[in-house]
Amino acid sequence: MKLVPCLYFFINDDMRWNLFDLSLVCLSLVEVTSSFILLSKGASREGMNLTFLRLLRLCKIAKVLRVLRTLRFFRELRLMLDCVLGSVINAIWCVAMLFFVIFIFALLMVQGLADYLGQYSREFGPESLNEDFVGDIMLWYGSVSRTILTLFQSTTSGIDWRDCYLPLEQSSELVAGMFLVFVGLFTISVWNIVTSTFVEKALKLAQPDLESLVMEHHLKDVQDAQALIDLFCSRGWGFCAEADWAVLKRLALDVLKLGATRAESLREHVLAQPDTCY
Numbered sequence: 001m002k003l004v005p006c007l008y009f010f011i012n013d014d015m016r017w018n019l020f021d022l023s024l025v026c027l028s029l030v031e032v033t034s035s036f037i038l039l040s041k042g043a044s045r046e047g048m049n050l051t052f053l054r055l056l057r058l059c060k061i062a063k064v065l066r067v068l069r070t071l072r073f074f075r076e077l078r079l080m081l082d083c084v085l086g087s088v089i090n091a092i093w094c095v096a097m098l099f100f101v102i103f104i105f106a107l108l109m110v111q112g113l114a115d116y117l118g119q120y121s122r123e124f125g126p127e128s129l130n131e132d133f134v135g136d137i138m139l140w141y142g143s144v145s146r147t148i149l150t151l152f153q154s155t156t157s158g159i160d161w162r163d164c165y166l167p168l169e170q171s172s173e174l175v176a177g178m179f180l181v182f183v184g185l186f187t188i189s190v191w192n193i194v195t196s197t198f199v200e201k202a203l204k205l206a207q208p209d210l211e212s213l214v215m216e217h218h219l220k221d222v223q224d225a226q227a228l229i230d231l232f233c234s235r236g237w238g239f240c241a242e243a244d245w246a247v248l249k250r251l252a253l254d255v256l257k258l259g260a261t262r263a264e265s266l267r268e269h270v271l272a273q274p275d276t277c278y
Contacts, residue, residue, distance in 0.1 A: 106147040
């Protein structure tokens, strides 16, 4: 039985934050223990490099973000932070997909240009190649890594894709068409797919959590109760915050006497509320 409260520390709703606190405490213990051992062996404080352990304690700043959940005027800021932190995994997979697509096109284009230059040299001789043309090819597509950078820049406004398309237009029509397909595919499809994944993740994170829903419903109930109290008082039914049983009995009697005519405002107020509240 004594272990139950200790185990609850790791299985409650805040177990992640509790594990986070536990890890910070363990790191502090490691730092203190390491410093004590090194000092006992005669090492100087200047010779100890435990700065990285102290820097890890800066992670405590992350707990400040929990305060933002309770402040209503920080809701937009909290939503943006949640979207940024919650999209890290999506960002990793998106980068992996982008790199895979660019890498495939880069391999095909480099192989196509190498075949074209080799065939042209065999037919007309190496001296027939234009130096400016070869220089442009080597500038934009000299290697696979250089081609990857060129393709990435051409689809992210790093460079004008027309500048790196002109050398391809003078060489192989197949490689030039492949480049146009790449630009169109990225502009129309890939970037929109990547954007939609982040938008979908943001919409999921924008849904209010259970605590926010409970707080909003509680505030709505308080406002509705105050509106009903003001309504009864405005009708002269004698109901107020300090009403006793006699006043409540008189209120019930007045309601029965006045009937639907006097309760029209109350009926309109009730009908105006959402069905989910009742």
